[in-house]
Amino acid sequence: MSERYFQHTFPNGLTLVCEKMPGMQSAAMTLLVPAGGANDPPDYCGAATVLGELVLRGAGPRDSRQLTEYLDRLGLQRSSGVGVHHTRFACAAVAARVIEAMDAYADIVQRPHLPEAGFLAARDLALQALAGIDDEPRSKVFIKLREWHWPSPFGRNAMGQKDDLQKLTLELCRADFATRYHARDSIIALAGNIDFQQVKDAVQRVFGSWNGRAPQPLKVLPPPGNYHFEQTSSEQTHIGIAYRSVPETHPDYYTARMAVECLSGGMSGRLFTELREKRGLCYSVGASYSSLKGYGSVMGYAGTTNERAQATLDCFVAELYRLSEGVSQQELDRAKIGLKASIIMSGESTSARAGAIAHDYFIRGRIRTLDEISAAIDSIRVEQVNEYLKNNRPGPFTIVIVGPRELKLPT
Incomplete structure (x- = not known):
């Protein structure tokens, strides 16, 4: 691998991949956690989406408002979302600020508060987004196309199903977090004006003690039809x-x-x-x-x-x-x-x-x-x-x- 690229897997199973981009003043980070729509608990389709919102509502020493204000003060452009295989957390800013933000992201995936008020809001947001699909027929087509084309559970709608979301509870979310948010098979990627050794040391410091639990195997079934x-x-x-x-x-x-x-x-x-x-x-x-x-x-x-x-x-x-x-x-x-x-x-x-x-x-x-x-x-x-x-x-x-x-x- 050229001097521009770097990868390293830590003892707990977390993998770091980096790309040095000369001339850039900024850097970006993507963190993939193996909690996607495909491995949602049975009968709780959409659990990863609710959990992905809930972990952002306070973590480590900061409550929800303090966490948001802290990340804003760093000047981070940030996003998150749930796909088939992963929950994704991403941010970009001046390179030093992205490294500084790792502490907060380590709290988010390891020590979230998972508060009851935050759960109710996260579930309501998921239900609203799901209802909004009726007003976006193009999006609905692709959701249904994936559902009917990909093998199950890969074709699941990560946004969830209404009945499943409505019966989701905070206790189930907390148990789900303990099961799926783990270092093994998680990936953290950085690109931009970075120093490999500095990044590796920072990741080791804040993510090194993250548990390395092995993921549960998926049962793959044929799609429902054509x-x-x-x-x-x-x-x-x-x-x-x-x-x-x-x-x-x-x-x-x-x-x-x-x-x-x-x-x-x-x-x-x-x-x-x-x-x-x-x-x-x-x-x-x-x-x-x-x-x-x-x-x-x-x-x-x-x-x-x-x-x-x-x-x-x-x-x-x-x-x-x-x-x-x-x-x-x-x-x-x-x-x-x-x-x-x-x-x-x-x-x-x-x-x-x-x-x-x-x-x-x-x-x-x-x-x-x-x-x-x-x-x-x-x-x-x-x-x-x-x-x-x-x-x-x-x-x-x-x-x-x-x-x-x-x-x-x-x-």
Whole structure:
């Protein structure tokens, strides 16, 4: 690994990954704790989301208000959220302030107060966010698409289910915290103007005594089916389509990514050109590569009027099948430029890099350098992409429809 990158696993199982970014004055930190939607307790879907909010309501020597004010005084731009595998805590600021904030984040994941008043507020916020999905049909489509496409429990909605959230109690949250907030399989990533030894020493000091309990294995089941219709009273129909692809660790990963970029890489991608520009079928359309650990998929979306919904679905699927006939050199060149541009832009953000190296370590067990990624993209030839597409025809499809009427599924 080059002098720009560093990784170290502590005796308790916590892994530190770092990227030094010369010329930056700021730094960013991402902390991943193995408490995601997939390993929520049985019958308590959404527990990780409530717990992720609750741990921020006072920790260590500070109550909720004191903790918030302390982090604000450090000038931190911060966020948190729950995904499939982890609860994520992230912050960015002048580098010295990020190192200083580690004490508070160590308190948050090791010594939260978990107060009753904070629990009631955290649960109410989760219920409000869940109810708000009804006003965001595009979000609803992707939630249902993941639920019906990914193996269970990876397709669970991390926001939870209403019935499960309503029966969640503070005692259950406290027990859940004791079970899932542990150092083993947690990842802390820093990127920016940092000194590796200083960071390592700081992490050892504040996280070194964190317990290293082993996680519980998950029972993985097949997805519930390949079609879901949710009726809504609306002037619009929202369509979600997914099919399996290779995982990120597969030798054909970059080839598969290039194929998806040709399909939907901006306004010159096939989906946008054929469905929106040429035919005027939909106001929004696109597809992208999506992955979990050990799984890869292509997920697409189209939003259209009810009158054009059937034609939009038919044309969408036709374009997916047409992709297996191959792409041109011009399409591949354009896809490479677009993907490399996004990599260059993310390489200028300490927050993006901290998140990326944490993701890399979780998926691959190592950090990819930006030069490695760029070289891998450059190495892909059009013959490679077309051979891959010939041997990996899209499908079978998972299809989700949110709208007033069901559509005829493609054969």
